[in-house]
Amino acid sequence: MTDTVESISSMIVEKLLANPKVPRDIDGNSKIVEDLAFDSLAVMNFVMEIEDELDVSVPLDKLADIRTINDLATCLAALKSGAH
């Protein structure tokens, strides 16, 4: 199975929408901290769920550069392809 940035991005959006506190109108361009009101701990904890799903680990320094859901999806896709 190949995970594209698009498929990962929509998987992330879907997971986020499972949380009732997350605004309903998010998409790949939504900013994780500003638009979702996640603090740094919440971001790290959320990323853990995605890591399980994709069987990758995101190093914490990579998280520092991530602003949008698409940024996260791009990072995950790169890690995923590097791993195989």
Next chain:
Amino acid sequence: MTDIFAKYAGLKAAAAGLTAHSPRNPFGVVIDHPVSATIGVIEGRETLLFGTNNYLGLSQSKAAAEAAIETVRREGVGTTGSRIANGTFALHRALETRLAEIFRRRHCMIFSTGYQANLGAISALAGKDDVLLLDADSHASIYDASRLGYAQVIRFRHNDPADLDRRLARLKDHQGAKLVVVEGIYSMTGNVAPMREFAEVKKKHGAYLLADEAHSFGVLGEHGRGVAERDGCEDDVDFVVGTFSKSLGTVGGYCVSNLDGLELIRLCSRPYMFTASLPPEIIAATLAALDEMQARPELRKQLQANAGQLNRGLHKLGLKTSAHVSPVVAVTLETVDQALAFWNRLLELGVYVNLSLPPATPDQHPLLRCSVMAVHTPEEIDRALQVFGQVKAEILG
């Protein structure tokens, strides 16, 4: 000119919101002075202290005080220098030798605080091409260490050896060294690490294991060496970091290991090299506290009994506490307002505990962190429980 504090507008609003709903600043409590290990004067009232890290009560040790006084008269109040320059006295060496003996390890480095011990050991051990694997609920000093060094940092689920196993498996082709960091007892929740299982996982993958026994040294294990001793897996823990500021009642930190490479860390660890060493009287007091800890194993027994009494008591009151019985007991509440009201009322009724608010708490809930000492009497613990019961009825109904 850009306001240098502008970025703290959110913090300012949060702090103002807290004090608006609280008769006192929960992060500005002043203990006028301690009366004993278990009682301090706060706001003019004698208050039972159930929120310290003074597990054995040794901050008030007479023997440690005498040792400090005698040493300060003989050697003065400070060293004015780094361990690698003029800041190593015979006493520093003596304390390193003593700790190495206690842990039955070949090498020991002492640092000026436990915070610096983590910062200095971890940042130097895990270098640019290495991977650092941290428990998600790690202490700030461990996270800060990961930012001071250049290793890749991966976080695994709290107290979850299976998650660590998966993450190490993903790194199987990675050429660098892997260092896993866990704590013995977690400072906020009292959770105890499954050390033996972590040790098995690290062996399976050829990683190194560092255990921060800050809250478990002097507390767990037959000789007080912490969770690794209790679980019989000390040989598989490559590095132990700890502090003098909890069960030993003074200040300072250390790292012990059987690996000879630890001596090289003295020459490259910035938090070791670029700060003044501990004052001689602190070293003398710490040595005396170690004597007392070793001479009085009954303190650890009493501490366990007291931990049981406090845990069971809080649980019986219907409060939400961790399943681990350890000297740290966290009561989890639903809302910050509840926690703030609960904490203030406890203090007014003469019981001090620590208030811990998200995001500094693991699961987004506020905590009342209670800790018990070996020298609390059963009556003092009963009194605290009685106050908890009263406040619970008032605040939670």
